[in-house]
Amino acid sequence: MSNPTPQPAASGKTPVPGWYGCESMEPGLQIEDPYSQFRELRERQPVNLTPDGGWRLSRYRDIHKLLRDVPSGMRRHNGLLPGQDVEEPGAGIFMLLQDPPTHTRLRNLVSKAFTPRAIEAWRGRIEAITDSLLDGVADQGSMDLVADLAQTVPATLICEMLGVPVEDQEKFTQWTADATHGLVVLRGMGDDKTRQRVEAASLSLLTYFEGLIAERRGKESDDLLSTLITAEEDGERLSEIELYSQAIGLLIAGFETTIGLIGNGLTTLIRHPDEYQKLRAHPELIESAVEECLRYSGPITATVRVLHADAQFGDYVIPDDSEVIALTAAANRDPEIFDDPERFDITRYEKENGTAPHFSFGGGVHFCLGAHLARLETQIAIGKLVHRFDDLRLLNETTEWSRSLFRVPGRVPVTFSDSPV
Ligand code: HEM
16 A cells, blocks of 8 residues: 555644554455454444555444445546556456546446446346246255356356456456456566466467457458447447457456355355245245345455545544545445344345445446346345255355455355245
8 A cells, every 4th residue: 555644633632543453354255254354443443544545434423424425436636546656458447446537437438338228138047047047956956056057147147248258257257356356466466376367367368369359350240249340440439458348347247246146145045044035935036035145145245446635534634645445245234324234134125125225236327237137146146046955954064265356255155945835
């Protein structure tokens, strides 16, 4: 971290740097319970200055302010990402790491494909994929929730949307998991092994897309890759490096995170058998149940912004140009906002309850572009599995994580009985 020097606020208080029970800066925190660390930090120093000069927010109201109300973005005043000395080709060119107007131009090119209406058109396809996956394991009485469901549904969907051959998905499962660490490596963080894996995965993805794009040129159709290629050939709307970066970024975003939502969501439901049975008895609760899975055990626990002006949070002024980590998973359990926040309750998001939205998809101009897709895929995958299978038992007591930066399980073996409601 090389943030500007902290300034005392009008109140005259300066923060005492420390970790306050939450030492890791890794946003994935692939441990069973990062939430007790988040709680301790939120209670002890909600506007936190770490010993290495980083700022972290953990209260709902502060994170809302950061993402929605104060001037902020992804880049510093010098145009670079925090931790970068020069602009490097690669992950940083993806829309997530750009500020307007570049961000707006890149997002607008593909946003039409992700509206609620456009996504709803995929419902039948998602249902068919899910049914065939569940048919395939029904007689076995056991399955791996990741390999047999959570991975295949989103991987097939994003491949079909992008126009990437679905049969190649095995090739890039490991590449996409490794490539997620690019988000921290490009900020100068991560150990040597992580850097090497990111480099190898990025090179493999780049080579793969070079072949695919060369093949597709001149034969464009209505998939997202064709939309991007056409924009690049236009000469004005997209450069070549932007084309590669958006295509690879969309594949990774669409592939990785939803595996985590379906996998963690089902694990959480199985660990709360009353809620599992409630959902079996009331399938109409599925939308609320998936929102609660996002709030309670979503795959991404943090996002970041760079302040573009001094801003006051609680007692402190965080200086202009500082990088601030928003611990969104901590805000999702803030008792000032959520009733009994540590309770997993699939009825919490029923419309009449008026529960505040969670921050698992971020907020502001970078709010997750794939949120409708991720919700629909998860509602169908979880809804159908719960309706069809009963007596689910987890064979592992603790989660076996994948190599992703995020909270994405690698394997969730279970046994079940095939007894539809
Ligand atoms: C459960 C699944 C998912 C979760 C938890 C998730 C979460 C997030 C988060 C936290 C952000 C950053 C938001 C911010 O900083 O304000 C983001 C951005 C993004 N997500 Fe997702 N995501 C998911 C699924 C998807 C899917 C399926 C896609 C589809 C391709 C997708 C595409 C994107 C894109 C393109 C961005 C960058 C948006 C921008 O910068 O304007 N995500 N997502």
